Amino acid sequence: MSEASTAETAGFAPPAGAGVVPSAGVGAGLASTASVGDYLALLKPRVMSLVVFTGLVGMAIAPGSLHPLLAAVAVLCIAAGAGASGAINMWYDRDIDAVMERTRTRPLPQGLIEPDDALAFGILLSAGAVGMMGLAVNWLAAGLLALTIGFYVFVYTIWLKRRTPQNIVIGGAAGAIPPVIGWAAVTGDLALTPLCLFAIVFVWTPPHFWALALTRSADYAAAGVPMLPVTAGAKETRRQIAIYSAVLAPLGLAPVLAGGLGWLYGAAAALLGLEFLRRALAVWRRADDASARSLFGFSLVYLAALFFAMLADRALGL
């Protein structure tokens, strides 16, 4: 889950193995000069911020309370887990990242960080995040965090990403779990409301990424990426965006029906959902890049505003 610049790539190229030297970039041979900033870039900070935000909202709307220190540790663990996933993803995808315009400046294709170092960094961070979550908060939240990292790395990155245009549909589950982790961190349990949040992010992911892919299909095609616009064409992608958006609009109201949130959130969800659907239908009818870019931009606003509405609803008790 993520915004444009955090959108994932996929390709038909064979999986890269450990120790493979990345394509020579402008910084090839300078691995020993990797800066702290290069390692931070491995964590995909923009993806991380969205993951942390949704996880934080999951914690905030959960019934009960958590000691502030433990809550901070839980957020830190979610952030570290998300960052670790990103680092391992970049390690695995360094070959196709070097081909794509959008990703070729990442530290690995540039030769700024050794692939083995990136992998070790990701694994250590994953283990640390899951272990700390379990010991400090609870093992349900830790298990969900481990599931998220494992799903993102093994199911999405390694299995689906280079094989099927459904990569971001199924792989979207990894980005949808953080609010559930946040809820579980507070309650030590699962409930219908966090599962509604999971469903919303899960259904939001395909139109979000496909709107981006519509405007970058040439780049994806050059890298052999099986994104929907490349494999099924722009027309079918626009149709799929409209279908997912038609499901997403009413799904936004699910937390209200589940009894987890009130009318303030419900009103915001209804308005945001209608606007999302309106822009998705515009993408379908107009068939131009401008409407796809507009939908992509709004999809980020939609998710942020929806989760802010959850916070507001819970804070005001409406």
Next chain:
Amino acid sequence: MADLSERERRQRFKNRVLMAVLLAFVVIVYAVSVVRMGGG
């Protein structure tokens, strides 16, 4: 020479960041232990 100096400077900075991260980790573990044992 300039490259070597730049490399050393970056390495020193990385070492300090790593030390700070390890220290923060120890502090967090200690604080969490106190809270979990009911002292927080």
